[in-house]
Amino acid sequence: MTEVTRSNLVGGEMLNWSDLHPADARPAAGGPAAVSLLAAALRAGDAVLVAGPHAAVLYADLVAVAESVDILVRSAPDAEELAETLGNAKTQVYCGSLDRFETSETYDLIVALDGLERTVGPDTESLPWSEALSKLTTRLAPNGRLLLGATNSFSVNRMIQPDITAALPRDEDWGRAVNDTAPAGLKALQAELQGQIVGVYPSLVEADVMAGDNLQLTAARAARVVAERNSGPTLLDPYRVVMDAAHAGLLVELAPAWYVAVGVEVSIESAAGELVEERLLAALRVDDQLALRREVVAYVEWLRTAPKTGAADNVIVAGTSYRLFEGDGGGTIEEHLARFARRALESGSRQPWPVGGDAQALTARLAAMVGLTVSDVPGTAEVLRPLGSAEQLATVARLADELAHSSARAILFQGTINGIRKSVPYRLGHAMLNPARVVRRRLKRALRRR
Numbered sequence: 001m002t003e004v005t006r007s008n009l010v011g012g013e014m015l016n017w018s019d020l021h022p023a024d025a026r027p028a029a030g031g032p033a034a035v036s037l038l039a040a041a042l043r044a045g046d047a048v049l050v051a052g053p054h055a056a057v058l059y060a061d062l063v064a065v066a067e068s069v070d071i072l073v074r075s076a077p078d079a080e081e082l083a084e085t086l087g088n089a090k091t092q093v094y095c096g097s098l099d100r101f102e103t104s105e106t107y108d109l110i111v112a113l114d115g116l117e118r119t120v121g122p123d124t125e126s127l128p129w130s131e132a133l134s135k136l137t138t139r140l141a142p143n144g145r146l147l148l149g150a151t152n153s154f155s156v157n158r159m160i161q162p163d164i165t166a167a168l169p170r171d172e173d174w175g176r177a178v179n180d181t182a183p184a185g186l187k188a189l190q191a192e193l194q195g196q197i198v199g200v201y202p203s204l205v206e207a208d209v210m211a212g213d214n215l216q217l218t219a220a221r222a223a224r225v226v227a228e229r230n231s232g233p234t235l236l237d238p239y240r241v242v243m244d245a246a247h248a249g250l251l252v253e254l255a256p257a258w259y260v261a262v263g264v265e266v267s268i269e270s271a272a273g274e275l276v277e278e279r280l281l282a283a284l285r286v287d288d289q290l291a292l293r294r295e296v297v298a299y300v301e302w303l304r305t306a307p308k309t310g311a312a313d314n315v316i317v318a319g320t321s322y323r324l325f326e327g328d329g330g331g332t333i334e335e336h337l338a339r340f341a342r343r344a345l346e347s348g349s350r351q352p353w354p355v356g357g358d359a360q361a362l363t364a365r366l367a368a369m370v371g372l373t374v375s376d377v378p379g380t381a382e383v384l385r386p387l388g389s390a391e392q393l394a395t396v397a398r399l400a401d402e403l404a405h406s407s408a409r410a411i412l413f414q415g416t417i418n419g420i421r422k423s424v425p426y427r428l429g430h431a432m433l434n435p436a437r438v439v440r441r442r443l444k445r446a447l448r449r450r
Contacts, residue, residue, distance in 0.1 A: 012097030012123045013076050017171075019053035019118055020078045024171040029114035029149055030055025031207030033200060033259075041109060041145050041264040042066065049107040051098060051136060052114040053078065059086055062111070070094065072101055074121045098135055099127045106141040113149040113259065114204060117181060126177035130192060145263035149204045150182040150189055155256040156245055157202075160230050160238045160388075186253045195262035199255025201242070202229045210259065211251050212268040217316065217325065219246030220275055222255075236388040240347050243278070275325065277312040280340060287352040293369050296337075300370040303333050312340040334374055338363045345384040348391030350398060359384055 020028050029052070038061055042048070048066045050059065053073055059082065062069050068090045073079050079095035086093070094101060098119035112119070116132040133148070140146060157163075183189045190197060199211035201222040208225040211218050223242035230238040245254045252258075259266070276299050283292035302322040303309045308329035316325050331339075341362040344351075351362065360376075367374040386392045421427075 008079070008092065008094050010072075010094050010096030010102070011100035012074065012121050013079070013095040014074050014121045015076045017075050017121075018077050019073065019075050020056075020081065022172075027205050028053035028055050029204045029207070030058060031205070033207035033210045034058060034113050035061065037113070037147060037210065037259055037261065037264075037266060038062070038111065040266060041111075041147055041261065043108070046108040047105070047141070048109045048111065049105075049136075049139060051110065051112040052116070052119045054111070054114060056085075058111070058113070063088070063091060066090070066109070068092075070103075070105065070107070072096070072098065072119065074119065097121055097124050097127075098132055099124055101135075103139070105139065107139055107144060108141050109145045109147070110136050110140060111147045112136060113147055113207075115149045115151060115182060117151075120180075122174040126180060128177065128179045129182055130179075132180075133192065143263065146193075146195070146260070147264065148193070148260040148262075149200070150258045150260065151204060152186075152255055152257055153181070153184045154254075156226065156238075156241050156254045157256050159236050159241050160226070160234050162235065186258070189258060189260065193260050193262060195260050196264070196266050197252070198259050198261070198266055198268065199252040200257040200259055202226045202256055204257040207257070207259075210266065210268050211255060212266065213270055214246045214249050214251045215270050215272060216243075216246060216274055216278060217272075218268070218270045219243050219251055220313075220325070222246075222251065226256075234388050237347050237386065237391055238388075240388075240391075271316075273316040273318040275313060276315045276317050276322070277340060277343065279317065280312060281344060281347065281349055284344060284349045284352060287350070289352055292352075296366055296369045300333055300337075303336065309333075309336065311336045313343060333370075333372065334363070334367060337366045337374075341366065342384060346387045348386035348388070348394055 019025065034055070035057060038058055042062065042065050044065055044067075046066045048062055048069045050062065050069065050071045053075070059069075059071070063086050069086075069092075071079075071082055071086075071091070071093045073082065073093070073095060074097055076095050079093050083091075083093040098116070116129055116136075119132060120127050136148075137146060183192055186197065196212075199222070200207045201209040201211060202225050206229075209218075209222045211222050219242055223239045226242050227239040242251070245251050276295070279295050280292060280299075283289075283295060298320070299312065299315070299317075299322070302315075306322070306329075308324060309331055310324045310327075310329040311331065314325045314327060314329070316323050338359065341359045344362065345359055353365065360374075364374045386394075
């Protein structure tokens with residue numbers, strides 16, 4: 001078993017603090033995307049340095065493949081735990097700050113997916129990010145590889161949800177120099193490192209999706225995990241924010257975090273095509289009822305013949321070809337149309353009809369386009385509101401404007417009616433027809449008495 005001895009204490013260690021099990025800080029970096037990236041970079045026989053806190057599965061994967069693994073953490077309890085759980089002849093655990101970590105070893109692979117901010121403690125007055133990066137890269141062997149994480153200070157998260165905890169001091173918020181944090185913005189990060197940079201969603205802590213392009217299907221995967229994480233009240237609809245970022249070509253630039261891979265080719269699964277939902281929403285936005293009808297008809301025709309069906313947000317269309325995006329699919333045509341109606345209302349999408357602003361009416365209209373009569377679909381009776389505050393405000397403004405126009409038309413119509421009633425032809429006609437109405441009513445009463 002490996003022990004954390006005095007020779008493994010490099011200085012600046014934190015004795016009563018844990019980054020692996022924090023009580024008042026974010027957990028260590030991890031997630032499926034981190035596991036996938038590490039698997040692409042790690043080679044049998046590698047000498048590896050892991051700097052900063054990482055999820056347990058990442059340490060286990062490294063120890064299983066690498067020739068030797070050196071681990072540097074600032075927390076004394078974390079160092080003791082890692083030495084006990086991973087300890088073997090090829091593992092060394094060092095405890096202390098990166099600025100005091102001195103070794104003559106060089107490494108084939110250096111892993112710092114948590115970033116560089118948590119490689120030092122409060123005893124380090126200042127360690128600029130670029131200097132911390134230099135301390136790592138100088139330990140790379142020729143043709144060595146580097147995996148580095150960095151948090152984006154201005155990401156889609158800033159648009160979705162304000163960080164109300166930012167004003168509340170936490171235990172880890174000790175005074176640090178401004179330049180100790182990662183560069184602000186993708187271009188600044190690219191200027192520091194020559195490597196492949198991919199976006200990470202929804203965060204370094206729970207890295208589920210890597211985004212290297214702005215294709216709609218890549219965005220949809222990222223949008224789903226962001227929406228799942230932000231299920232409560234938000235400033236903007238989380239799903240739509242990510243999809244719109246991709247549409248603007250900013251999916252990587254506005255990612256909550258980034259992975260930088262130097263000397264490693266990151267392969268990201270992606271595919272061309274569109275989600276049926278995006279096509280339908282695009283038609284709704286511009287009031288193109290012809291395009292909407294065309295898309296609904298084609299989609300429902302596929303649903304009627306497909307062995308496995310899927311909702312509009314889980315079906316890909318490329319040309320005239322449809323296929324499931326993810327999962328096993330299932331469900332009826334009415335249920336899929338009702339789900340789209342719900343998502344359209346929750347996104348604050350404009351409805352191109354004067355009536356039908358609830359899920360039940362919208363579902364019925366969509367179903368009528370393909371010859372279906374829908375009377376009641378579970379989940380469509382409730383009143384749905386846009387998810388984000390901004391979409392709610394936009395919907396209120398739009399409805400208020402439509403109401404004002406309707407009121408103006410009503411006033412115009414009332415004025416027209418009053419003008420007709422005051423006209424001579426109307427009054428003459430009314431005078432001529434009134435006796436006939438009286439006679440007609442009297443005849444009806446006489447017939448009823450018989």
